Amino acid sequence: MTRGGRTKDRDAGPERKCIATGEVQPASGLIRFVVGPDNQIVPDLMGKLPGRGIWVTANRAALDKAVKKGLFARAAKQPVTVPDGMVDTLEPMLARRVVDLVSLARKSGAAVAGYEKVKDWLSKEVAEVLIQSSDGSERGKSKLSTPHYGRFIGWLTSDELGLAFGRQTVIHAALGSGGLTQRVVEEAQRLKGLRIGPTDERSGGRGRPKG
Template identity: 30%
Template sequence: MRKPPNDTVADLAADAPTPSADTAEGPIRRCILSGERDERTHLIRLAISPDGVVAPDVRAKAPGRGAWIGVDRTGLEEAIVKGKLKGALARAFKTGPITIPDDLPQAIEEALTRALLDRLGLEARSGTLLTGSDRIAETARRGKVMMLLHASDAAADGNGKLDQAWRVGNETEGSGERGIVLPVDRTRLSVALGRDNAVHVALTDHRAAARIDQFLGRLLHFKGEGAEPAPGMTI
């Protein structure tokens, strides 16, 4: 994220962008807690109901004004405990009393996870996603896998074999490059993809991999976890 100099409270208000703040990559917003500025696709939007209850709007679809945060879950929890989030939201929305649910951090994490799984499901239906160790290994060795993902409960030896096939196809043997372990298990992954026992996932289209990279990167950032991006990707 880029940190702007001397932000004011007005600068941090809800959805209002700064003049000339938008870029070719997308609209720029400021985190109401840190003041840091980034593309809105990298941030998390919070919406407020008519009765003042705050809720995550990770798809940025809810009507009305919203406020954006870019901190991780630990930072958010600290801001809630110290009252900083409530104060920032009051300044951003300028409405009546605001209620922050106790489970807001967990609700955000779950919403980000659902958004990632929904995106993976769409890629599966569009034909840009492979499952099955043998199919993935063969495709990876031919250099046709753009992103490699493993369920959280996948066996280490299975991950290792596919990681090795991926390195062979990418001509990066000896680099230690490996697929990303998802923060969801095979059961939930299988349901999302509509396939039986989906343990490993490969994206075979660069644009599809970039889309998943965005959803996954936002989730992992909120969870406070790092991940090595796929070749050509930036999380």
């Protein structure tokens, strides 16, 4: 496991081919689209809408290329309409999905917020994921480190983390083991591709892997 939230090959799950890059990769790193009844392209973030899936890597470059080059119509093998500003709407949709999943983890007892609680979980090796807001103090965030062999999420704002924990703002949070943790990591990684790009591993927070 890496700081960027990538999974090892054995955890990769099913693979799909991106219509923009031509690369085959785990479906968790792509966004699924389907053609709606009105021949309009519809994002399917939960992967449950009926119809043949059209997959695009979760980053702006790939999505912009798919739109500008007419790749959705080519993949669907029929004329389709892509809503104006669709790529821009995906970022808040993904952010809300991550927030909702963290909130569910909190309600199940698998997530905590606040510097002292996060520090305690890290010291006891309960935490599997360190989450720090992108707009928090770099000095404060540098005092906490990503769990050994754990994950780091640093591209949610303090307001977004606050929503997940029922507070105004949250700077530090952590996820323990549980079925929701992997889903949070995967959705956060897709958000990262749209929000800060696929190569920036250091947006928000300075927690470093140990060892």
